Amino acid sequence: MRIEAAIAARTSFRLGEIEVRFDGPVAVVSGPPGGDTAPVEVSLEVLREFVRADDHGRYRPLPGARTLPHGWEVRCASAGELRTAIDEVYPLALQHISQHERGDLRVVALDDVLQRQSGRYALAAGLSGKGREAACRALCSRCVRTPSWQEGTLPEEAIPCPEACSVLIALCREAALWESSPPAPSPANPTLPFAQFEAPGNEVREAYLAAHFAAPPPGPVQHRPARRR
């Protein structure tokens, strides 16, 4: 039990974009470093609201997005507070890591998630296999979680994603519409709302369009580690 063992032994660890270190009786959770300035101290009570916006004040509907604000820390007086702090930043991540390590993480295939949608999202199931791959590349590569529902081996330090999230479902829905009438690409504009996929310039939309309709983009997205269920 990697994280639980580290908490019990009070040894530092990283999880996604956060780092946990122990300072005497206190556990310190810190966000990505903010340069030369000392980190801002954030209380556990306001942490959830604090991490809901990125450095530019843009709403983060996907808690796993690699857009945590920089330069902050939370001081936790107990292991319970530390778990709460981690859960505020990455909801259910600790449970999913433990379940994965025990071998009882309930994993749901992407197709099952898409097939069960109704109403506005029923369209998502119509996305082709190639479209689904491009959607995962465009979105999941921006997330600290690693899909357990894809083939391959989960890296040791991964936060498993047991089931496609609502943001991916929303992207698959838009992408299914794009397959019938492909939109023209636009320059990516990282100030647009993260999940407003219908907006030309949305960074995830443009990454998808580049992956699906043009030559695949270069970079780490192409070389994700192999995953295991």
Add this chain to the structure above:
Amino acid sequence: MARALVLAGHGSHLDPASSRPVHEHALRLRARGTFDEVRCAFWKEEPPLSRILEACDADDVTIVPVFISNGYFTRTVLPREMGLTGPISHMSGKLVRYTEPVGSHPALAEVIVERALEAGAGPATGVAVLGHGTPRNPESERNVFFQAGLVAKMGHFAAVAAVFLEQEPNMRDVFQRLDTREIVMVPLFVAEGWHVGVSIPMDMAIGAGELRRDDRTLRFAAPVGTHPLLAGVINDLASAAAAWR
């Protein structure tokens, strides 16, 4: 038997205000200490509805939908995502109780009255209870008419009417629905989100919370869902469910 309470909300990919009241009510309910665990789960945010039950340590879990209408979300989406089979479900050793949404509870009428009073309503005021509504689902209007009827029976105001954002009777006709000089409109919405904060004031051309027409005024109250009293409504629903066998 340890007991958990799950507040099931809608959440949003675009509006951080959407889930805020649900988290705030969870804090209030944790402070009451009635339940060993109080958690939130959302359709469009994390933690997701589909994974929350297995995250609960308790083996007796009560889910209260923090929704106004009993319609598509409470009858289709929540049961499907959470694997519920009815008001009581048995899942992996857990007893799961699924209540009606907050919008069905008669105590919500008191929250509507509070919001109207805060906005300055008095005995001569007409109160318009504003629901979302949709012509696609006749169920979605039911709780709005129900709550407006309860508020009318309480007799605090000169008149009470139900009006809607997306169906008839439409909110734009509120001056025809109520003949009082002063009208207060109370949004029967969970959050101070896009509708309450932007689209309704824009559609109604309400500047600074007030609209004047000849010698008549319409004021806009805060939504019921953000009122601290809503935590009590959630608690009532959950407590009643505790007796289900």
